[in-house]
Amino acid sequence: MINLVVGIVLLIFGRKLFWLFVGAAGFLVGMELAERYFAGSDARLLIAVAAGVVAALLAILFYKVALAISGFVVGGYATLNLMHHVRMAPPESMAWLPYVIGGIIGAVLILLLLDWALILLSSLAGASLILASNVLQQFEATAAFLILVVVGILIQAAILFRGRSVEA
Numbered sequence: 708m709i710n711l712v713v714g715i716v717l718l719i720f721g722r723k724l725f726w727l728f729v730g731a732a733g734f735l736v737g738m739e740l741a742e743r744y745f746a747g748s749d750a751r752l753l754i755a756v757a758a759g760v761v762a763a764l765l766a767i768l769f770y771k772v773a774l775a776i777s778g779f780v781v782g783g784y785a786t787l788n789l790m791h792h793v794r795m796a797p798p799e800s801m802a803w804l805p806y807v808i809g810g811i812i813g814a815v816l817i818l819l820l821l822d823w824a825l826i827l828l829s830s831l832a833g834a835s836l837i838l839a840s841n842v843l844q845q846f847e848a849t850a851a852f853l854i855l856v857v858v859g860i861l862i863q864a865a866i867l868f869r870g871r872s873v874e875a
Contacts, residue, residue: 709752714836718859721829722822722867725774726766728829731836732777733762735784774821775814778828782813785831792849822867830859 713731721728737758741751766773786809790796797805816824834855838848 710836710839714833714839716833717829717836718833718855719862720866721833721859722825722863725770725825726763728781728825728832729766729773729777730759730763731829731832732780732784734759735832735836736762736780771818774817774825778813778815778817778824779810780813781828781832782816783807783810785809785813785828785835788831788835789852792845792852794845826860826863826867830856830863833859 713727713734716724717728717731734755737755738751740758741748741754745751745754762773762777766777783806786805790805796802813824813828817828818824834852837855838852
């Protein structure tokens with residue numbers, strides 16, 4: 708349920724609530740690490756939430772660094788998720804490579820094109836979180852992922868342009 712709520716909020720308000728975006732990236736890392744090292748433990752959600760809170764607090768204190776790190780994390784996570792949805796898993800020995808490539812792209816995008824990178828990456832993260840516990844078939848999950856990303860981009864772009872037209 709938390710994935711669904713945070714995913715929807717990221718999909719709609721990811722650019723405006725950058726600290727939530729960074730906190731969600733921390734949550735994703737925390738959940739991944741907790742699943743890997745504490746499988747079966749009731750502490751997994753607590754670890755993920757704690758990582759998200761720490762990341763959000765760091766985002767407020769260290770804005771640019773936190774954005775670059777979260778861009779890396781979300782870019783890597785979204786790349787792996789997209790590869791999973793289109794069934795393009797890398798060989799086991801190279802499983803880290805798509806994450807690193809997606810992470811570098813995400814970090815560079817977020818630093819160069821802040822608003823649009825936040826919109827794109829938060830839409831990817833939101834769609835990933837919404838579909839994290841899905842029961843859809845492969846084609847349906849891929850289509851739903853792409854539709855959610857486009858919807859998130861369109862909603863956030865409309866909010867961005869509306870805010871800029873009010874400022875002008």
